[in-house]
Amino acid sequence: xxxxxxxxxxxxxxxxxxxxxxxxxxxxxxxxxxxxxxxxxxxxxxxxxxxxxxxxxxxxxxxxxxxxxxxxxxxxxxxxxxxxxxxxxxxxxxxxxxx
Amino acid sequence: xxxxxxxxxxxxxxxxxxxxxxxxxxxxxxxxxxxxxxxxxxxxxxxxxxxxxxxxxxxxxxxxxxxxxxxxxxxxxxxxxxxxxxxxxxxxxxxxxxxxxxxxxxxxxxxxxxxxxxxxxxxxxxxxxxxxxxxxxxxxxxxxxxxxxxxxxxxxxxxxxxxxxxxxxxxxxxxxx
Numbered sequence: 001x002x003x004x005x006x007x008x009x010x011x012x013x014x015x016x017x018x019x020x021x022x023x024x025x026x027x028x029x030x031x032x033x034x035x036x037x038x039x040x041x042x043x044x045x046x047x048x049x050x051x052x053x054x055x056x057x058x059x060x061x062x063x064x065x066x067x068x069x070x071x072x073x074x075x076x077x078x079x080x081x082x083x084x085x086x087x088x089x090x091x092x093x094x095x096x097x098x099x
Numbered sequence: 100x101x102x103x104x105x106x107x108x109x110x111x112x113x114x115x116x117x118x119x120x121x122x123x124x125x126x127x128x129x130x131x132x133x134x135x136x137x138x139x140x141x142x143x144x145x146x147x148x149x150x151x152x153x154x155x156x157x158x159x160x161x162x163x164x165x166x167x168x169x170x171x172x173x174x175x176x177x178x179x180x181x182x183x184x185x186x187x188x189x190x191x192x193x194x195x196x197x198x199x200x201x202x203x204x205x206x207x208x209x210x211x212x213x214x215x216x217x218x219x220x221x222x223x224x225x226x227x228x229x230x231x232x233x234x235x236x237x238x239x240x241x242x243x244x245x246x247x248x249x250x251x252x253x254x255x256x257x258x259x260x261x262x263x264x265x266x267x268x269x270x271x272x273x274x275x276x
Binding site for chain 2: 023024025028040041042043044045046048049062064065066067
């Protein structure tokens with residue numbers, strides 16, 4: 001069994017943007033810092049493209065050639081629901097493992 | 100290595116580059132160029148091309164693929180239908196009328212193969228365009244999700260293809276086992 005399996009890049013991007021708007025490189029650094037997972041540029045932009053299509057994130061005006069992104073209202077609600085569900089599942093798993 | 104990474108940008112679809120090209124170039128300039136980064140970018144560019152290549156037509160006109168599947172399926176369906184009429188219901192005239200023309204076809208290895216594979220090809224033509232796939236490579240694993248949004252035409256062709264394939268399988272088993 002692979003014990004080093006990483007988290008969903010889309011979720012990592014949403015969590016990163018929950019702390020405030022960021023451009024691509026800042027997201028990569030933030031994700032590596034809080035999740036210990038190094039995303040590739042292609043993987044990151046695959047996630048950004050999907051999230052933007054789903055209106056969960058939106059671009060801000062570019063700063064030089066860097067485009068920051070931020071969570072939309074739908075994105076914040078989606079992230080809150082998703083991590084709440086994960087938290088409930090994690091708690092159930094912990095209770096069962098420890099009992 | 101960095102030059103190699105920048106060259107990979109040319110592999111991206113033009114529309115994607117128009118939307119994300121500047122910021123993605125900047126991200127590449129900001130990111131250390133490693134073999135992993137090269138692979139990640141090449142994989143993403145390839146995935147985008149594959150999606151746009153088959154995706155656009157399939158997404159917008161899945162019924163056309165189903166109708167093409169129906170055309171592929173038709174000779175096999177007619178042959179089986181007329182054979183059933185003759186050998187199950189005793190109505191021999193339609194089958195006997197086409198038999199002289201069909202015999203060279205169904206006894207030739209290529210013709211036999213085409214008639215046998217037709218239901219599977221028709222099924223693929225009806226189903227593949229209505230399946231939405233999101234496949235990506237993450238942490239050394241292929242991960243993906245599939246969803247289905249099928250018009251009635253595609254469902255009808257798919258069900259017919261499965262029915263004919265199952266009938267042929269049962270017939271073959273009864274004849275050979």
